Amino acid sequence: MAECEAKSEVTGSVWKIVTAVGQHVEAGDTIMIIESMKMEIPVIAEEGGTIKAFLVKEETPVSEGQVVAVLES
Amino acid sequence: MARSFHKIIVANRGAVAARVLRALSEMGIRSVAVYSDADRHAPWLEWSSEAHHIGPAPARDSYLNQETLLGVLKQSGADGVHPGYGFLAENAAFARRITDTDAVFIGPAPRWIEDMGHKTRARELAKEYGLPVGAGTDVLPAEHTAIVAAARKIGFPLIVKPAGGGGGIGMLVARNETELLAAVDKAASLAQRSFSNADVYLERLVERPRHVELQIVADNFGSCTHLFERDCSVQRRHQKVIEEAPGPNISRSTIGTVSDDIARKLGSAGYNNIGTVEMLLDANGQYSFLEMNTRLQVEHGVTEEVTGVDLVKTQVRLAADEKLGDVLPNAPKIDGHAIEARVYAEDPKRFLPSPGKLEVFRPPATPGVRVETGYREGLEVTPHYDPLLAKVIVKRSTRAKAIDDLIEALVAFEVRGVKSNIPALVTILDSDEFRAGAVHTGLIGELIK
Numbered sequence: 224m225a226e227c228e229a230k231s232e233v234t235g236s237v238w239k240i241v242t243a244v245g246q247h248v249e250a251g252d253t254i255m256i257i258e259s260m261k262m263e264i265p266v267i268a269e270e271g272g273t274i275k276a277f278l279v280k281e282e283t284p285v286s287e288g289q290v291v292a293v294l295e296s
Numbered sequence: 297m298a299r300s301f302h303k304i305i306v307a308n309r310g311a312v313a314a315r316v317l318r319a320l321s322e323m324g325i326r327s328v329a330v331y332s333d334a335d336r337h338a339p340w341l342e343w344s345s346e347a348h349h350i351g352p353a354p355a356r357d358s359y360l361n362q363e364t365l366l367g368v369l370k371q372s373g374a375d376g377v378h379p380g381y382g383f384l385a386e387n388a389a390f391a392r393r394i395t396d397t398d399a400v401f402i403g404p405a406p407r408w409i410e411d412m413g414h415k416t417r418a419r420e421l422a423k424e425y426g427l428p429v430g431a432g433t434d435v436l437p438a439e440h441t442a443i444v445a446a447a448r449k450i451g452f453p454l455i456v457k458p459a460g461g462g463g464g465i466g467m468l469v470a471r472n473e474t475e476l477l478a479a480v481d482k483a484a485s486l487a488q489r490s491f492s493n494a495d496v497y498l499e500r501l502v503e504r505p506r507h508v509e510l511q512i513v514a515d516n517f518g519s520c521t522h523l524f525e526r527d528c529s530v531q532r533r534h535q536k537v538i539e540e541a542p543g544p545n546i547s548r549s550t551i552g553t554v555s556d557d558i559a560r561k562l563g564s565a566g567y568n569n570i571g572t573v574e575m576l577l578d579a580n581g582q583y584s585f586l587e588m589n590t591r592l593q594v595e596h597g598v599t600e601e602v603t604g605v606d607l608v609k610t611q612v613r614l615a616a617d618e619k620l621g622d623v624l625p626n627a628p629k630i631d632g633h634a635i636e637a638r639v640y641a642e643d644p645k646r647f648l649p650s651p652g653k654l655e656v657f658r659p660p661a662t663p664g665v666r667v668e669t670g671y672r673e674g675l676e677v678t679p680h681y682d683p684l685l686a687k688v689i690v691k692r693s694t695r696a697k698a699i700d701d702l703i704e705a706l707v708a709f710e711v712r713g714v715k716s717n718i719p720a721l722v723t724i725l726d727s728d729e730f731r732a733g734a735v736h737t738g739l740i741g742e743l744i745k
Contacts, residue, residue, distance in 0.1 A: 234651045235679040241629075259679040260641070260649035261465070262533075263486070284679075 237260025308380030460493030464534030520563025544733030
């Protein structure tokens with residue numbers, strides 16, 4: 224089992240987590256949505272896998288490059 | 297008999313707060329600035345006669361909080377409110393609450409804000425007034441079959457738009473029926489969040505259109521004129537990036553006829569104060585009504601530069617019951633060419649937001665280069681508000697000179713600590729397409745890859 228990390232591309236805060244722990248996602252799927260400067264920026268799964276953990280909650284501030292979820296493939 | 301203002305609240309932040317406070321100071325009117333926790337050290341607060349704290353950083357708790365702002369109105373004894381643009385500028389309920397207190401809302405009558413704020417109602421009104429309006433639907437029903445039927449009537453490709461607000465938020469293109477339902481869902485969700493109204497509607501998509509808008513100026517007594525057009529075609533995510541006046545490669549006789557006609561119709565319908573009629577110009581030279589913004593526009597500066605008219609002072613004087621003929625005693629004329637570039641805190645390739653601390657922030661100090669900003673070096677650009685850092689405006693005798701000098705000014709603009717879109721602005725301005733005036737709303741997508 225390999226682990227991979229999903230990161231926020233921008234500084235902002237978590238608006239909505241649209242997946243759940245244990246859920247399978249495909250590469251390109253949106254895991255959660257970050258809000259910054261009146262824009263919504265999705266956190267996209269780089270590869271397919273199962274969501275093992277979220278490291279943030281909704282409304283948590285995040286910075287650019289911060290790991291927000293861990294996936295297992 | 298015109299009234300005179302004693303004190304005006306500027307219910308906004310950033311570059312527009314700075315701009316309005318400057319005008320009030322020049323007019324000798326006392327001013328009240330407001331600020332959230334995030335703007336405690338903002339430079340524009342120093343340009344006001346008094347500053348009031350209105351709450352935490354998130355806009356809904358401060359700049360959008362009507363109760364708090366009405367409290368400031370009462371406490372400060374102000375007799376006017378200038379809403380700027382964005383936030384509560386197009387909120388009819390807020391405008392009514394201000395006018396109910398006997399203070400003046402500096403903008404058109406609340407009924408205009410309400411009618412034009414609802415985009416499908418605005419389209420209906422535009423049709424009634426005999427303005428050219430493109431193919432579109434009313435607010436969409438919830439049932440999928442009915443949505444698809446409405447879309448088939450106007451044909452693909454089309455664009456899904458929120459009915460309750462503009463600013464490019466929640467506008468999504470659908471090229472077929474599969475894309476349509478997903479776009480409608482997403483647009484409705486964005487619309488609900490941004491405008492507290494999930495209504496969306498469809499418009500036929502015009503491919504490679506230009507965005508041309510008309511500056512309207514009207515008094516409280518039925519007189520209405522225009523201050524010519526602006527071209528705002530250069531956009532990313534349906535938001536303007538570069539604007540200019542006059543529009544390049546535009547038939548003066550056609551735009552003249554269209555503009556005079558619109559001003560006459562709005563005048564007879566009783567529009568008051570200033571406003572902007574946004575239109576699409578298609579490849580065949582046809583104009584169609586898009587929407588009307590019942591407020592000062594972000595890009596008002598280019599019109600000011602070519603006409604010599606101060607639009608903020610004009611707003612205040614018209615709101616004080618001055619007559620149009622007194623505010624604009626001479627027939628408006630275009631002199632030269634002005635271009636504005638919006639400097640955003642975002643990366644210059646994908647335009648992703650880039651909040652952070654302005655380690656270095658040195659706008660060009662070149663004479664003849666106008667800079668509008670609400671920031672200064674050392675301040676934090678927070679994720680709570682829009683990414684506009686500054687507007688850089690250059691007016692010269694010709695468009696070619698304006699382009700060259702705007703590029704020079706942007707290259708001299710030092711920003712470090714946040715990413716900025718300056719490299720993208722320079723690429724666009726220096727492109728053969730822009731220099732030739734071959735602008736359209738998809739230009740950025742073609743030039744920045």
